[in-house]
Amino acid sequence: MLILKSKGARMHFTFNIFLLIFSFGLLQAFLLSVVLLAKRNRPRHSLYFALLLLVFSLASLKIILQEVAPEVLQAFPAPLLYQFASGPLLYLFARELLFKEATRLRNIWLHFIPALLFDVLYRVGFSWFGYQNSNSAIQLLNFATNIAAVLSCLIYLGLSARLYKQFRPITKSQQQIALWMKRLLLADALSTLAAILYIALTIYNGGFMFGGVRTYYVSYAALTLYIYFLGWMCYALPHIRVLKPTKKDIHQYAAPHVKTIRDEIDTLMHKEKLYQDPDLNLNLLADKIRLPPRELSEMLNQQFGENFNSFVNRYRVMSFIEMLKQNDANLYTIEGLALEAGFKSKASFYRAFKKETGHTPLQYVEILQKNLVK
Incomplete structure (x- = not known):
C-alpha cells in the first residue's frame, strides 16, 4: 500500500497486479480512441467505435480510482455509467458497419437518454446521502443501477444481433466483417453475462466477498478482456484499422x-414483376x-x-x-x-428500347408485323 500525505489528511493508494493489467487496457482504449477520433474523413462506424473505446476507458478510470484512491471519488463523484452508453454505441456501430445506414442526430440522442437520467439520479443520490459504501441507500441505488444497466445491455445486444442476422455477406470483405461482428457480439454477451x-x-452473499474474491471483480475482469478485444479489432479489422492505411477494398464475390x-x-x-413499379430505384x-x-x-456492375x-x-x-x-x-x-x-x-x-434492341419501337413493330405476315 502506498500512502501519500495531503493537507490535513492521509490518502491511501493501493495497487495490485489486476489493477495494473486493467490500467494497460485503459491506456490502450484511450489512445486508440484518440487516434480514431483524430483521423480525417473517417467513416461513421469508426466514430461510434472510437466513442465505445472512450466510454470504456473512462469507465476503467473510475474503477481504478475507486480501488486505488476512493477519496478522489468522494471529492468528485463521477458515475460514468458506461453500461448505458455501450449498448447504444454497439448498436449504432453495427448499423453503420453492416448496412451503412446513417441515423439522424436527433434520433441518436434518444438512445442515450437512460444514461443521462441515471447520471442525474446518481449525482442526486451522492449529494443527498454522501459517499459512503456502507450507506444502505447508496447500496440500493448501486444495485438498481446495475440491474437497469444489464437490461439496457441485453436490449441493445438483441437489436445488434438482429442486424447481424439480417446481414448477408456477398464479398470476402463482407464475410470478414460478418465474422468480426459475430465475435464482437459474443464478447459483449460474455461481458453482460459477467x-x-x-x-x-x-443477491446470494450480500455483494462483497465470495471465496476470498470481491464479487465485482468478475464484471471488472470481463470488462478488461472486452477492452483488449476491442483493441485487437482496431489492429485486425481493415475497416477500423488505425496503424496501417486501409487500401481501397476490392470486392471479390463468393459464388x-x-x-x-x-x-x-x-x-x-x-414472379413479382417489381420492374413494373415506375418508382423502383436502387x-x-x-x-x-x-x-x-x-x-x-457493385454486384450488378461486376x-x-x-x-x-x-x-x-x-x-x-422484355415485358413490353x-x-x-x-x-x-x-x-x-x-x-x-x-x-x-x-x-x-x-x-x-x-432510349432504353433502342439501346436494348438496336431499333426504335416503331421499327420493331414493323419488323414484328412483317414476320407475322410471312
Missing part, C-alpha cells in the same frame, strides 16, 4: 452468396433483398455488367415485347404498353 453473474452473487442474391432478384423481377431493390445499396450496385437503370430497363423492354406479341396488343398505344411495363416517360422508354 455483469449478471455479479448481480446474482450480490454461393451471389447465386442466392441472383435467385432473389430473379424472383422479384419475374434503394428500394436493395431494401427488398436486405443488401446495402452500394454493394448491390456480375451483370450493367448499372441499375440498365438492369431494370432490360426487364421492362411480350405484351406486344399478345393478341390484344393492337388495343393499346405504344406509349400505353410502355407505361404498363414500368417506364415513367416516353423519352426514357425510347
Whole structure:
C-alpha cells in the first residue's frame, strides 16, 4: 500500500497486479480512441467505435480510482455509467458497419437518454446521502443501477444481433466483417453475462466477498478482456484499422452468396414483376433483398455488367415485347404498353428500347408485323 500525505489528511493508494493489467487496457482504449477520433474523413462506424473505446476507458478510470484512491471519488463523484452508453454505441456501430445506414442526430440522442437520467439520479443520490459504501441507500441505488444497466445491455445486444442476422455477406470483405461482428457480439454477451453473474452473487452473499474474491471483480475482469478485444479489432479489422492505411477494398464475390442474391432478384423481377413499379430505384431493390445499396450496385456492375437503370430497363423492354406479341396488343398505344411495363416517360422508354434492341419501337413493330405476315 502506498500512502501519500495531503493537507490535513492521509490518502491511501493501493495497487495490485489486476489493477495494473486493467490500467494497460485503459491506456490502450484511450489512445486508440484518440487516434480514431483524430483521423480525417473517417467513416461513421469508426466514430461510434472510437466513442465505445472512450466510454470504456473512462469507465476503467473510475474503477481504478475507486480501488486505488476512493477519496478522489468522494471529492468528485463521477458515475460514468458506461453500461448505458455501450449498448447504444454497439448498436449504432453495427448499423453503420453492416448496412451503412446513417441515423439522424436527433434520433441518436434518444438512445442515450437512460444514461443521462441515471447520471442525474446518481449525482442526486451522492449529494443527498454522501459517499459512503456502507450507506444502505447508496447500496440500493448501486444495485438498481446495475440491474437497469444489464437490461439496457441485453436490449441493445438483441437489436445488434438482429442486424447481424439480417446481414448477408456477398464479398470476402463482407464475410470478414460478418465474422468480426459475430465475435464482437459474443464478447459483449460474455461481458453482460459477467455483469449478471455479479448481480446474482450480490443477491446470494450480500455483494462483497465470495471465496476470498470481491464479487465485482468478475464484471471488472470481463470488462478488461472486452477492452483488449476491442483493441485487437482496431489492429485486425481493415475497416477500423488505425496503424496501417486501409487500401481501397476490392470486392471479390463468393459464388454461393451471389447465386442466392441472383435467385432473389430473379424472383422479384419475374414472379413479382417489381420492374413494373415506375418508382423502383436502387434503394428500394436493395431494401427488398436486405443488401446495402452500394454493394448491390457493385454486384450488378461486376456480375451483370450493367448499372441499375440498365438492369431494370432490360426487364421492362422484355415485358413490353411480350405484351406486344399478345393478341390484344393492337388495343393499346405504344406509349400505353410502355407505361404498363414500368417506364415513367416516353423519352426514357425510347432510349432504353433502342439501346436494348438496336431499333426504335416503331421499327420493331414493323419488323414484328412483317414476320407475322410471312
